Amino acid sequence: MKILYLFIFTFIVHASPAQQLNDRHTEFFNFDWKFHMGDTLGAEKVTFADQSWRKLDVPHDYSIEGSFDQNLPSCNGYLPGGIGWYRKSFSVSASGKDRKVFVRFDGVYKNSEVWINGHYLGKRPSGYIAFEYDLTPWIRFGKENIIAVKSDHTDLTDSGWYTGSGIFRNVHLIYTHPVHIRKWGVFAATSKVTATNASMEIAVDVINETKIPADAIVQVSLVDKAGKEVAKSTVKNVVQPEKENKFNLLLDIKNPQLWCVESPYLYTLRTVVMLNNRVIDSETILTGIREIRFDADKGVFLNGKNIKLKGVCLVHDAGVLGSAVPGEVWEGRLNTLKLLGCNAIRACHNPHASEFLDLCDKLGFLVIDEAYDEWEQPKTKWIDGWNQSKKVKNGYYRYFPEWGKQDLSDQVMRDRNHPSVMMWSIGNEIDFPNDPYSHPSLDSSANPQTFAKYMPENPDASRLKDIAHELVKILKESDMTRPVTAGLASAYMSTQVGFASELDVTGYNYQEKLYAESHKKYPKQVLYGSETGHRYEYWKAVADNDYISSQFLWTGFEYLGESFKWPQRTNPFGIIDLGGSFKPEAYFRQSLWSDKPMAYIGAWDTTMVEPTLFYLWDHKNALPHWNWGKGKVLKISGFTNCEEMELFLNGKSLGTKKMIDFADHVITWYVPFEQGVLTAVARIKGAELAKYELATFGKPFKISAVSDLQHLKADRRDVARIVVNVTDTKNVSHYLAENRIYVETQGNIRVLGIENSNPADTEHYKKNEHQAYHGRVVVYIQSLDKPGKAWVKLTSQGLQPATVNLDIVK
Template identity: 40%
Template sequence: MSQALSRLAKLPQSLRSLSMLTLAAVALSLPASLSSADNARQQLTFDFDWRFHLGDVPQGPDPSLDHQQWRQLSVPHDWSIEHSFSPDHASGTGYLPGGIGWYRKSFEVPADWQGREVTLHFDGVYRNSEVWLNGQRLGERPYGYAPFYFRLTPYLKTGETNVLAVRVARQQVADSRWYTGTGIYRHVWLTVTNPVHVDTWGTFVTTPRVTDERADIHVTNEVVNHSEQPAEILVETSVLAPDGSRLGEQSTKSELAAGAKYTFAHWHMVEDPQRWTLDEPTLYTMETRIVENGETVDVVRTPFGIRTYYFDADDGFFLNGQAMKIKGVCLHHDAGVVGAAVPDKVLERRLRIVKQLGANAVRCSHNPMAKELYSLCDEIGLLVMDEAFDEWELGKRKWVKGRNVGRAERFGYNEHFEEWAEQDVEAMVRRGRNHPSIILWSIGNEIDYPGDPYVHPEFFDPAAPPADAGSPKTTRLAVVAPSLIAAVKRHDPTRPVTMALSNVPASNDIGLANMLDVAGYNYQEQFYSRDHRDFPGRVIYGSENGQGPPSWQAVADNDYISSIYLWSGFDFLGEAGEWPNHGSKSGVFDTRGFLKPRAWMHRLNWSDEAIVHLTVNQERRNAPRRLFSTSRTPRLWKTEEGTMIMVLIASNCDRVELTLNGKPLEVSTEKFGPYFRARVPFTAGTLAVSGFKDDQLVATDSLVTPGPAAKLELVADREALAADGQDVAHVEIRVVDEAGTLATDATTEVTVEVTGHGKLLGVDNGDQDDTTNLLSPTKKTSDGRLLAIVKSTRTAGELTITVESAGLAPVELMLPTSSE
């Protein structure tokens, strides 16, 4: 701790408050079976039994409208993925349509809800949503990524049927630089409380002092009184240990006037705290109870983690007093064939394989994510850079016919920025400020991009498309940024505010970079050393970086550069090139979550395990400095006999040895960066590599020549599913030869069917140029594999996955679903 304090003394005063903090995660839900005290607050899923109509309905808000003929579905729902790709749509958003759609839901309100408060929560609706209850307009939310909520109580009819209506409008589909999805694409829920209760996002937990011996914990609770009478209340807070034991209690008595809100603060102390770390992400819980007239009227439980962190201008990032390199990936919010409506288990799988890669951080690109992401990162042990916007008051280019091709559109969130930006920042921060995983608030991504739309007369990228006539000067950014920084600090003064800058010279010149607690550099490694010298005290980190070796080397070689965030974690829809390409291929993983060959370099940099990994480079075998060809089958050991093939071995071993069919190969294994290279004559069979450290065999890998496709294999990541209508299994479909070797050259058309108590969400081949409808049950394999995603229903039993392909025997896999 003394070492951490000495380093802290070197920080500017504006950053010292960042060092001793621990933040909490908002509880996702309460158990279905609640005690009488906990019945004071109920959180109820509101995802099921919606009715949907694509197209405008003028009488949509009218509760008397008969919507029984509308399509019945559950949310999260993204209607864009249900339609076909078309070059008539915009390349930026993946050549998929938008439109106007209506959602309606009829629901019964129990009579015993009379006198209670009911709040409706949306975690995200893309975009321009308007909401009505029983014909009364509750409000709107233009930003498609902001969580928001409405108080239903004034218009709710207890003991009767109520009708909720939501209009979603996205007629201008070129409204983003990447795929957004359209509709109620995140979870919805109701919260039922008593009139006196803790307000939405009203709990804030920090730990201003942490040592090995003790942690001081500060908690504030915003309590509201929606009754017509003053209330004599007791506010109690308790810290619950990871094992559930109670570690002390603080309380305050007060009178709360009718219609009033008041913030109550308590201070706790935990002895011998278990810290939240990336390897052991231990979570405590802050329990808040509101007691009125001897009765518990509200209970809120907020998970949090005890940990400290800070950024140092010279020595980088420290977590719990230990220097650490942030090894991150940038994530977009879609997930291949499920589009923007990403099931929780799909998101969890993605985050876990990011962690398995050796990464320890994710960046939310370039908008707030589903709230489940933050809780999962709390539990898994991943740091998070949360981000608010990709554009401010003026729109960036949204390409229509391919990236940097033809004319671009500029409409989008910028049309609502002036009115809504501070509210949207507030929602991001208040919802997420208790998550120990979040370490940075970013107020914008590449807002300073040269000429798009702001122009600096001196610092302009000549390779960029020309700026529009009359484009504003970059000095405008220095006017807007302070209001966003203040919006963050009002609700969380403990975390640093950042931006991902793409034109650092211009941002330096106008003073923007110096307004930030820490400055993110996007692809600006060439300015690291100069700015470290010229701006002493500035914290510089890589906020978005390419995947080439120099990007990581800049982090590894410089203590003051704390991080890298690779662009990008997964291939994503949108930001596409010319038709038929409909998505970015920039990912470390493809859309299926399969690691790409080039990404083994990151495994080498970020992992302590001994690694050897074979790939072949048939198409560019004579190119002296080209590591990977454009071949879709880099793991295919199969060509004409005697053909010389460039073999690449990703390895952190001292030396490697190759064998072919069990016989040593007398070939030169030249070291090229993180790879060994060798030219090998092809012979069918098994090409194997052994890796040695200190003359000890520590790792092996092999490639086997596949025979003709002979059968199908199914491999699921789950043995059973919960019958909750939301649980998901991932099933890898493999085309293999008679010996069971993966036929990596197979491009076999496969059809998947799910029967019983389940549903097929999609079949993914990872091909960003395949314009087959995303929801089609029939796809061609890529590298001999497909990924099927299946979801349970709300009825216990079993689901059966049947896979068929012409010339191959069909195969089945049964997964039980349980309501227990």
């Protein structure tokens, strides 16, 4: 069976006011909010006295500002929630009284309620869905206006992972003509793609909020990176009063530049609406053209090329930043994943920020865009540690009957134009056996999950087919260009009840052993590893089988919540830590996925038991340091994508070994410890292509600090990431150092947070000091709104300090 999906994808670029030549103007509405932690009566009223409230900018996560507490649920990372109030005053020019005014929230966690000038606008339970309100009827043009937002996250056991709380994504204020493009009203898709031609079908929904017919003209044009217009189309139609109309246009693109993971080429699509030969609305969008095809026997084809998807699952927080993650931080994280050879992401288990998808478009990642972790029945949430004794049943299921379809539709409408988004996922492990669904098929001898037996008191899993059918229908109404998938926890049960048959592409979570049998029994089913462990054998199941296109590791980065027992506040299964540093498992993954020659070595004391966190997440015990006791025999593990590796200790060769001789893809030596330098050299056909070195470090002597940026824009949004290491006198990083690092700033900057990546460190996250872990911390610095010189000074008792100079520029 072959499934063919052809795409044109887009994301909106908001022009500055000076660039606006029509009546649409979109501005960031992030600055100068007032915040109060806790519930308070009357805060929605215009006359409410908020002078004592804290001033801040959003995005803002108030959970991450709280204290870790072992009496709080482990599923939420032992951090608090509660109720938070936000208020903001703003003015709208009297000259704009004939325009429409909307406010759009990209995400408020959760149960948000919004008022404008005391008028109640509505409630949105989900914290992950973007939503919009029309403010126009209640705006005081030429006067001050007050918008108030209440966020209620008192039910801390509503998720299996850390969610964050508050207005944790961007807010926009949007001004339009009464005749305008509807929210998420531009959709572009290709009907064919070849190397010489692409046909792009564009649908534009225009709404007329006046009392008279609108004789409207819609024009679209496609512009390449050089600014040259490569295609154009115009259509005219009448939009009746208080109605909307769909304008369908066609572009023919000669010799298109195709979007792919190696070269994510983006065009600019300009859409304008005209009345009486005057532009009254427009949207400017970045566009990628590509074709993707899923084949049950051969896997995935991108623009006709068969590829393997080397993917990771990503949760939406970033440690000390919580869920209010700046785009610059996500860009750094995605570039880190590129170093691994990663080319695909499963955005778990809810819609991520639109800025995240913008970056995936720009950098060349294919994305599974996931909607839910549960439907109409609750799943287990752990209270005292993952898979421990205390648990509850709580979560989104409370809102699914009323809001599930609307949330899914809004997700698709918002995200359907991103070239990065390759599939819609309607759920993660909704079918986990007996959590909550069960079925008599579990008692069959053919069921490979022998731990799960039929529990008749649980909800009947046959219901999954009906719900999936409805959700797929909603998806296809908004986007016929992408397949629908889900991550199945019990592929056997889901196949028996018909859930799997509703999917275009079937994701298997941790069920590699079923691949061969399922492919033989259901030859038309397109299979892939939607969530997998780290072991080499799981990758071989992909690499050695054409019909398996991909794997998505759990997870790319460590994340808060789904925590183990106190004091561990994070989930440890990421291959990259919270601060963005490679763990040994990341180097191992790089040796499997990257085309660029690489080498890594790590050591382990052979007298110690080699811990394995869990069978599926087999972290390599290969520590990146060369400081051990005299006479210790160390197991040296070498990771490389080259043919062979030679090991040297203080310049003396300890032998060359070939990767082909190691079935687990790990070259090993056993070496008595000797102070000095341990060096690995990797070669192909005798040519040295990569090298890695471990050097014995001395006592902690000084602080070393490097910023990823030297210039920050004075926009109150730009963020620099400063990596701080404790080193000895020879600049060798001290992997075992635990010195306390103090951060001091001067100039128009502020400290967003300090991350040390220690999963068991429950010190308050937002202090301007933190203990080093593995000899390092990461400091996030954000610009303010005035240009000038700034510096960050890093000190520690007994160590030479370091200073990082920054330029804050217009």
